[in-house]
Amino acid sequence: MEREFAVKAKGVIKSYDNSRALDGIDLEVRSGQVLGLIGPNGAGKSTFLQAVLGLLNTEGELEVLGLDPRKERHKLLQKVCSITDVAVLPKWMTVEQVLQYVDGVHPRFNLEKARSILSLTDIKNHSKIKTLSRGLVVQLHLSIVMAIDAELLVLDEPTLGLDLVYRKEFYSQLIEDYYDGNKTILISTHQVEEIEGVLSEAIFMNQGRIVMKDSIEAINERFLELRPNQDSLERARSLNPIHVRKELGREVFLFEDIEIDKLSGLGEVRPPVIADLFMAIMERTKLEGQQ
Amino acid sequence: MKTLATLIRRELQEHKVGFIYAPFIVTCVLSLMIISVYFGLTDIQTPEFSLTTEIYEDEQALEWMATADSNQITSVIRSGLVVLALPIILTVAIAILAFSLSTFADERKDRTLIFWRSLPVSDLTTVMSKILLITLILPLIVLPNIILLHLISLLSASIFFATNDIVPFGWIWNAYSFTDWFRIIFILWTQSLWSLPLVAWLMFAGAFAKRPIMGALVPIAVVVVLEGVILKTNYILEFIEDRLGFWTSGLPEQNEDLRVVDVSDIYLMFLTQDFWIGITLSALLIGGIVYFRSKNNDYSSE
Numbered sequence: 161m162e163r164e165f166a167v168k169a170k171g172v173i174k175s176y177d178n179s180r181a182l183d184g185i186d187l188e189v190r191s192g193q194v195l196g197l198i199g200p201n202g203a204g205k206s207t208f209l210q211a212v213l214g215l216l217n218t219e220g221e222l223e224v225l226g227l228d229p230r231k232e233r234h235k236l237l238q239k240v241c242s243i244t245d246v247a248v249l250p251k252w253m254t255v256e257q258v259l260q261y262v263d264g265v266h267p268r269f270n271l272e273k274a275r276s277i278l279s280l281t282d283i284k285n286h287s288k289i290k291t292l293s294r295g296l297v298v299q300l301h302l303s304i305v306m307a308i309d310a311e312l313l314v315l316d317e318p319t320l321g322l323d324l325v326y327r328k329e330f331y332s333q334l335i336e337d338y339y340d341g342n343k344t345i346l347i348s349t350h351q352v353e354e355i356e357g358v359l360s361e362a363i364f365m366n367q368g369r370i371v372m373k374d375s376i377e378a379i380n381e382r383f384l385e386l387r388p389n390q391d392s393l394e395r396a397r398s399l400n401p402i403h404v405r406k407e408l409g410r411e412v413f414l415f416e417d418i419e420i421d422k423l424s425g426l427g428e429v430r431p432p433v434i435a436d437l438f439m440a441i442m443e444r445t446k447l448e449g450q451q
Numbered sequence: 452m453k454t455l456a457t458l459i460r461r462e463l464q465e466h467k468v469g470f471i472y473a474p475f476i477v478t479c480v481l482s483l484m485i486i487s488v489y490f491g492l493t494d495i496q497t498p499e500f501s502l503t504t505e506i507y508e509d510e511q512a513l514e515w516m517a518t519a520d521s522n523q524i525t526s527v528i529r530s531g532l533v534v535l536a537l538p539i540i541l542t543v544a545i546a547i548l549a550f551s552l553s554t555f556a557d558e559r560k561d562r563t564l565i566f567w568r569s570l571p572v573s574d575l576t577t578v579m580s581k582i583l584l585i586t587l588i589l590p591l592i593v594l595p596n597i598i599l600l601h602l603i604s605l606l607s608a609s610i611f612f613a614t615n616d617i618v619p620f621g622w623i624w625n626a627y628s629f630t631d632w633f634r635i636i637f638i639l640w641t642q643s644l645w646s647l648p649l650v651a652w653l654m655f656a657g658a659f660a661k662r663p664i665m666g667a668l669v670p671i672a673v674v675v676v677l678e679g680v681i682l683k684t685n686y687i688l689e690f691i692e693d694r695l696g697f698w699t700s701g702l703p704e705q706n707e708d709l710r711v712v713d714v715s716d717i718y719l720m721f722l723t724q725d726f727w728i729g730i731t732l733s734a735l736l737i738g739g740i741v742y743f744r745s746k747n748n749d750y751s752s753e
Binding site: 233241242243244251260261 | 453457464562565571
């Protein structure tokens with residue numbers, strides 16, 4: 161039976177001493193979505209993903225693939241894959257030893273598929289992981305994950321510390337070779353611009369809370385960015401933009417829930433990039449908090 | 452079962468130097484020493500021990516060899532072989548202590564814990580795989596080394612005896628029982644269970660303490676001092692000392708000597724209260740290790 165939601169969270173809280181890393185997360189992630197968790201350091205992205213993986217105890221209701229990750233972590237991990245950091249593959253192992261290990265413990269791992277994926281890379285089976293570059297280690301990890309028939313993939317800063325080429329390769333391989341429309345992917349990253357093209361939904365998080373959640377389609381309909389002509393500046397300002405930023409000396413206006421007809425003729429109109437929208441939403445949230 | 456076997460294989464791959472290479476190297480060195488001694492290439496005599504063929508020049512020794520019955524010969528051979536195998540056992544024991552202290556600390560330190568825990572293996576299964584490795588598998592790995600050393604020693608001695616007209620070649624072999632191999636493996640298994648509380652304690656320290664050596668020693672030192680000051684007793688130190696030694700020391704008087712312990716004596720260990728105290732303590736510590744490992748989530752990037 162196809163599951164409607166891969167993740168359901170209601171009032172999820174994670175407290176540490178006097179602070180809350182997660183402060184009442186309410187979220188429903190439909191199966192088959194590629195969801196990006198976007199937020200600054202300390203926003204709670206990794207904490208939430210760890211809770212999804214059953215690595216943290218949280219308060220509130222949390223259901224992942226119909227299971228409670230706090231009580232059924234072992235069962236859940238048969239259906240969930242994760243790359244939570246690039247530097248965690250055991251350095252003393254050879255590539256073949258890692259493959260054999262995963263094959264021995266994961267019922268949904270396809271050893272031949274992993275070998276076949278790796279044969280297309282520069283990674284040799286007899287190589288020790290400590291001899292591989294950081295980029296190749298990530299590629300190895302991704303190859304392992306791609307050979308697991310998982311329903312949910314959790315990626316927590318998977319490309320941290322990688323150079324641009326490997327980052328691009330990682331996401332293109334992920335979407336072209338792995339994503340089939342049935343799998344659900346949760347990604348948290350600081351490099352928002354790199355995942356923008358692969359997301360179907362985005363969540364903005366700050367201080368343990370969800371500030372905004374929407375599909376990319378809806379975001380593109382709801383928000384518009386205007387680079388006004390010099391003579392339309394005042395007219396644009398009078399339409400109450402939610403945020404104004406400067407780009408190469410020019411002002412760029414961000415509007416929410418505005419008809420495109422009102423902006424046409426005032427300058428260049430297009431949907432905002434996620435990174436810019438995120439900055440605008442964060443500033444607005446900060447201002448609302450101060451009031 | 453497949454998961455457990457995979458986990459144990461992984462440990463052996465990671466710790467092959469301590470668990471496989473080191474005992475084998477010690478076996479080879481000891482074998483070479485024995486061959487050298489019997490073939491007159493060397494003669495080792497120190498105040499502590501001696502490896503020499505000089506004793507076979509002693510009239511009394513020769514007379515005893517000529518007249519001893521099969522049981523007496525078996526007893527002497529067993530004694531000699533046990534002593535001979537001690538360096539191998541000691542090597543593995545040191546490797547086990549180092550492994551126990553570092554295994555849970557290292558996976559935290561190098562962050563491989565994140566990878567291990569991202570796969571569908573429960574913390575209990577992981578911990579039990581390490582316990583099984585030490586108690587069940589390592590004795591099986593050590594055994595071939597001991598057998599190899601035994602056979603090389605006995606063969607060298609037989610050739611020496613025969614070529615020097617001391618006793619016939621078959622003198623030793625008639626008294627050597629190949630069922631002794633089972634005796635050795637059972638003794639190693641029971642010894643592992645006897646010393647399990649120490650191993651479990653070291654693993655526990657590695658699982659909870661940032662500095663495992665301090666975590667292992669400081670609480671013990673504090674409790675020992677408090678026990679000495681308040682109760683004027685010494686039970687904890689005695690307990691540790693007992694578990695570092697052979698389990699046979701706890702057996703009734705007639706079985707006190709390791710050399711005459713047989714497979715049929717092993718049930719005696721299961722009858723002792725001390726054994727069950729150790730097993731209970733180990734079970735509690737294993738529970739603690741599982742708890743701390745499952746709580747080791749201090750790797751958030753946030």
